[in-house]
Amino acid sequence: MMKLSQRLMQAAFMVVISCSALGADKRPNIVVILADDLGYNDVGFTNGQTEIKTPRLDALAxxxxxxxxxxxTHPYCGPSRAGLITGRYQARFGMENNVTYSPDDKYMGLPLTEKTFPARLQEVGYKTAIFGKWHLGxxxxxxxxxxxxxxFYGFLDGGHNYMPGEVHLGAGGYLLPIxxxxxxxxxxxxxxTAxxxxxxxxxxxxxKEQAPFFIYMSYNAPxxxxxxxxxxxxxxxxxKDEKRRTYAAMVDAMDEGIGMLIDALDKSGELDNTLIFFLSDNGGLYPYSWWPDYTWADNSPFRFGKVALTEGGVHVPFIAHWPKKITKGKRLNGLVSALDIAATSLALAGANTKDAKLDGVDLTAYVxxxxxxxxxKALFWRMEEADNLWAVRTQTEKYLNQPLPDLGLAFFDMVKDPIEQHNIAGQRPKQEQQLAKLWNDWNKKNQRNVLLQNEAYEKRRDSFYEALYQENLQDAQKPQWYIK
Incomplete structure (x- = not known):
């Protein structure tokens, strides 16, 4: 017998279809534009001091x-994108590392226990599309x-060459097509551009169709x-710096590409009723001791960058644009998460979220x-590269632990010191205990990683194939058989 919730969802869907047939579906289109490894100070709208030209993004802002x-929700690609596409902290379902492209492994990807928010949009009549980087299996x-x-038009792994006819050898030695x-x-x-x-x-x-649409513009640039x-x-x-010059050109090309989308929305009459989000999946690369040549991104005024739980790794350029609803020139100071994109989109679409266990917030009232x-009230981070890597941020304070130069266990006053220059760990024990409790309560609903990190996974996979080959080689040494 059909459950009540299923009957209600089907009834709601039929109402949507009926309204669409009459040309009355006024729900907004939704476009999520995600940059890859973009430095915080590499777009004009963050503080206006970048040497890179981003006029189309600045206009949206x-x-x-x-x-x-x-x-x-995470300072590098795969887990951050998993959180965004589900609307749930990736630690909830044990995906805190980059998925290895391994098409024969039925477990190496975004767990099937998780329904993406585009799938929920499909259920209520949205047309859905993704362009670019997938990196979820x-x-x-x-x-x-x-x-x-x-x-879908793009590629399945976490990186790709940009020039047609050139080959970019991915990690593990595989070559992936578009x-x-x-x-x-x-x-x-x-x-x-493509x-x-x-x-x-x-x-x-x-x-030209009656249904609203959702687009996930998932760039690999820069x-x-x-x-x-x-x-x-x-x-x-x-x-003068060649790497910085090329990186700047890549950001510029992305901005111009975003302009293509805006122009298409405008030309089709859809721009006023399209909610556009733009953000980066994490901070730009930073020249750590193990990455000394990664000098091209600018995360200032924040410390460090990609893979760090400091602001440079997880505080990203982030805007929303919706002419029909958002007043021009707003700046929102409250804590906003990539998780909120799913919650906002599903609320506006009228989707069923009773079983979704979303961690985000519908931003409509705020914007x-x-x-x-x-x-x-608080945002949380966890990394499983090693034990005890964590961070929690409230509106006024941030508490974290990560073994980076001059960091380790750290506590920052985010009102007086939003760029984390003065570590006052140990000076406010009561507040540290309060933030620790917030994090521990959040962490109770999480689980350990269910997937190996890329390098460890590839070693195990290579060992398996080596062992299998050696076993077959031994079998091949058995005496030949003959026709009798």
């Missing part, structure tokens, strides 16, 4: 809302078309390898000015 305390059942997307849905596709221009152009075409096609077209490089000839409170 000026006409929308800037989240001055916008955060992601290569086996067929993990791929985008099986995880909530009607259309995909269109489940088949191999091509790109014949700079990849960032992805943007395909997304613009999708907007042009889909805007993630390595550092590659950019000559015309963009020439714009930054004044930057429209109806609420002056902080969306979150």
């Amino acid at each position: 000026n006409e929308g809302v800037v989240f001055e305390n916008g955060y992601v 290569g086996a067929p059942h993990f791929q985008p078309n099986e995880r909530g997307f009607d259309y 995909m269109r849905n489940k088949g191999v596709a091509e790109f014949d221009e700079y990849l960032t 992805l943007s152009r395909d997304a613009a075409r999708y907007i042009e096609r889909t805007s 993630h390595a390898p550092l590659q950019a077209p000559q015309n963009y490089l020439e714009k930054y000839a004044h930057i 429209t000015g109806k609420s002056k409170q902080s969306p979150h």
Whole structure:
């Protein structure tokens, strides 16, 4: 017998379909634009001092809302994207490391216990598409078309070459093609531009239908390898450092690609009723002792960068734009998380979230000015590369532990010291205990990693294949058999 919740969801869906048939579906389109390894100070809207030109992003920010305390859930790619796409802290389902591309492994991907929020949008009539980087599993059942997307144009792993005809050798020695849905596709221009152009075409096609749409514009820019077209490089000839110059050109090309999407939305008449989010999946690369050559990103005024639980690793450029609802020029100081994108999208779509166990907050009241409170009282982080790597941030304080230079156990007054220059650990024991309790209570609902980190996984996989080959080699030494 059908459960009541299922009957209600189907009834709601039928109402949506009926309204759509009458041309009355006024729910917003939703576009999530995600940059990869973007430095906090490498877009104009964060503090206006960058040498990189990002006019299209700056215009979105000026006409929308800037989240001055916008955060992601993890300081590097895969886990951060897992949190965003599910609306749940990735520690809830044990995915705190990068997924290895291993299409024969039916477990190496975003756990099937988790439903993505695009899949929930599909259930209430949204058309859904992803362009660019997936990085949440290569086996067929993990791929985008099986995880909530009607259309996919991009690549399955965490990186790709940008220039057509060139080969970027991925970790582990595999070579991955560009995909269109489940088949191999091509790109014949700079990849960032190709992805943007395909997304613009999708907007042009889909805007002619009655249904609202969701787009996940998942750029790999400006993630390595550092590659950019000559015309963009020439714009930054004044930057002496070659790596920084190329990186700047890559960010510029991404900004221009975002402009393609905005122009397509405008031309199709969809811009006013489209909620656009832009953010980075984590901070830009930082030249740690183990990455001394990674000098091209600028995370200032924050400390460190990618892989750090300091602000430089998890505090990211983050904006929302929705002309129909958001007053121009807003700046929101409360704590905002990438998790909120799912909660906001599903609330606006009227989706069923009773079983979703979302950790995010619907931001509608905050971006429209109806609420002056902080969306979150506290945000939390955990890393499983080693024991005891954690962070918790309230509106006024931050407590963390990570063995980085001049860091370790640290406590910061985020009102007086938002850029974490003065470690006062041990000076406020009562507040430290309070934040520790908040983190421990949050952590009770988490689980340990269910997947190995990339390097450890590849070693185990290589050992398996080596052992299998040696076993077959021994079998091959057995005496030959003959026809009698």
